[in-house]
Amino acid sequence: MKQPLAPYAFIAPAMILLLVFGVLPILVALPVSLTDMNLAGLADWSRIEFAGVANFRELVADDAFWQALTNTGIFALLGVPTVIAVSFAAALLLHRSENRFFRALRAFYFAPAITAIVAVSLVWGYLLNTRFGLVNHLLSTVGLPPARWLGDPVLVKFSVALVAVWRGTGLNIIIFLAALKTIPREYLEAAELDGASGARKIVSIVIPLLRFAFLFVAVTTVIAWLQFFDEPFVLTKGGPLGESTSISLFLYQEGFSAGRFGYAAAGTLVLFLIIAGVTLVQLRGRRFDADR
Amino acid sequence: MRRPGLALAALLLAACSLVLAACSGTAPAGGTPGELTVWIMGDSSARFEQLVRPFVDRTGIRVDPVPVPWDSVDQKFTTAVASGDGPDALQIGLSKLRTFADSGALLTLDDRTLREHPGLAAANFLDGVSPGGDPVSVPWVADTRVLFYRRDILTGQGLDEPPRTWDEVRAYARILAGRGGGGYGFHIPQWDSALPVIMTWTMGGRIVDDAGRVDFDTPEFHRAADLYLGFHADRSVPADPDFDQIQGFVSGATPMLVSGPYLAGEVASAAPELDGKWSVAPIPGDATHTSLLAGSNLGVWRSSGNRDAALRLLDYLSQPRTQLTWYELDGQLPTAKAALNDPELTADPLVSVYARQLRDARPLPPVPNWDGETGKALLDALNSVVLTGANRDTALQGLYAATGGTSVN
Amino acid sequence: MRIVSSRRLTAAIGAALGAGALVTAFPFLWMISGSVKPRSESAAYPPRLLPEAPTFENFAQLFGRLDFGRYLVNTLVVVLISMAGVVLMAMAGYGFAKFRFRGRGPMFFLVLATMMVPVQVTMIPTYLLLNGMRLTNTLVGVAIPGLVSGFGVFLFRQFMSAVPTEMIEAARLDGAGEARIFWRIVLPLSRPILAVQIVLTFIGAWNSFLWPLIVADDDRLYTLSVGVSLLNRQIATSPSLQMAGATLMVVPILIVFIVFQRHIVQGFTLSGLR
Structure with missing residues (x-):
């Protein structure tokens, strides 16, 4: 409190950028969602007409919107627990030792996270191809029938989610590993002397100590999956039959492919409110305390 | 106090970024006099530069081709429309033409504008497409669909001539699929909305x-749908949506x-031995x-400061000689x-088939957003029967309902 | 006895992790092998892991026919500019973690809210802004929309909350200015999270696709991601060329990561943070 301006000086540059590039656009979306803005309207603002809540009404009646919303829900239910469980398990195992081998292994687990989807989608597309893909070829060598990984309306959700899990765990492994490092090894060794079994040790000591890491990973992972876009966009374009179209992809198609910006803005606001709602529920009662 | 120090640090950072940016060199913006910015789709821009070299040498107008990925043209175009700053000229995929024309961002190429450029007159080209009123583009490169067949495999089954009717194709396909060993007879790509339309036309x-409205509820389309689904019922086409055309053929x-x-x-490049x-x-x-x-097609940006130069470039690109070079x-x-009609082109037996086919070829109806709406509804209706066993009639009713209000006007 | 069994367990875990690592890394191996396959082999079935006649022709094409050399340089410049964002985010994280001031709650809420905004909606407004600021067609314009992320500020704030307040107070009593405290005490103590953020920023900037594409009026400012997507033709694509492009994107970042990884690990070990 002695230097009342200091905190503002610290946060100002980042805040300004965030306000301009993060908050302003969603504020712009609000008025746009009440208009019929399309590509022509974007070029010449006098051609935009006020549409009231017509966009929202149409959204509620749009089967494709509900399909995308349902798909997103399924993706999140598949992806979030898997990402959290896999990254925690991998981090725990990687934490086991500090030797060269284990350190080298880390790079392998982090690698998928650092690669661009543009690049890896190609590879996955070839691997998962029904007729000519390597995965089905391997299945056939052990006598299993080929699966339509990216072509079956049900299976496609799992395949697309699988690629996203593959890409999504690396960062969370880093976070969990960082958090695990903060638990003094003596705690664990002491517990071992007490005869605590591996599983009990994890449940009773490690997980409570990693409360914050878990919450952080959960919140960011949920947000990421509700905004799920990259994998379906590049792997399936939302197909087959729209069964892998996520809500973000739907909004992209309405906004950029169909040029219906008013409609897409309305959908975006709905998505934003859903994300905000889910996040607030997660955070409720579990405050991110700043001064522990 | 030391707050200024902090501000200084921030300033320094900003300055560093600016210097970096300056070092990297800001490229001249579109609209620079004497230089034309041209959007070229895909990875052909280097070859395009080669193509226009004689034009540049002759006129002194520099041409700067900007490659735009096919997948991202919507984003690129939309943001350009939003700001009003676009290229001087651009390549427009036919499926995007209606959307681009409706945006009002393209220069209207009416007779008065084209007076100085007789080479751009519509009569010189294959029947192009000009959605809603005056054209905003001129044809540039053509693409069509023909029947590809493996002569060796067909002959092996006693099929010496390529099929001429769809009934023959279907019969051939059944025979070829009977070869066993995971072989099929024909391929219907599930992402290709043009094929069911071609089937309807044929x-x-x-x-x-006649009123310009999309109408799928016709006897001819019903027969086309039965044909499309019939191949699947015969199991003579692969039902995987991600079946690869090239690998399938090779x-x-x-x-x-x-x-x-x-x-x-x-x-030819994947399997020269064939x-x-x-x-x-x-x-x-x-x-x-x-x-x-x-x-x-090619279009000119309405607010381009280099309108005349851009039209001259279009004129150059529309010359038969230039187009032949581009094919090469x-x-x-x-x-x-x-x-x-140039013998240089038609000497190649494959190309002579394409050229003949192009004389009997039509564009897809210029409805807004064919790929995202009408075409997608068409494919979804047919493929839902294929993939999920949906009822044919229900699926088609759904298609009529989804596309009923769509018009080319 | 106990030690032996513990060692055995470690070895077993190591073996399991090694197998997992192979599976995880397999798509990369496939990609690299695909990038040196001639076009005729890329369509072969059954697929072969290793090329019969490896070739570097695909890479030659990328640099010859396409301007991949320039895209590489642009990508590196974008990465460099983006590093400024790390410092800005660290400053903001520190501000939120260690000061109490008016508007702190609502402002931090805004930071969190930016994480929830779908990217698609930001595209057009941001472009118009950049256009208004005359930043289109510059590499700064390419980098600036992603310079600061709510996620990063959040992460910094969380970790910096654990920096002992007594140390900061002691420094203040010694007469150190706020900027000095930040540079000399807080930042060094935040080394682990700083390392993580640098890597994250590197990844983000290296892979940046959307803004280079939209902001550039010219392919002189394209990055590698855009270059790779240029290879996607509307229908036909050459898998070998695409794999080569993908390899070019992935391998350098893998190398950077493997080199930096030791520093991250050191950072972790040095940290007393929770």
């Missing part, structure tokens, strides 16, 4: 009625398919042999009739 039907799994000239190039074992034939048909006219460089077929 049954003698249309997709758009491996012999699908010895017949309908595709564009690009496939010939891909097959040279001479495959060929192309006109689109099969019962009433007509009408195929798809696809490809790209990039393998894309001309749209100028004179170029399509």
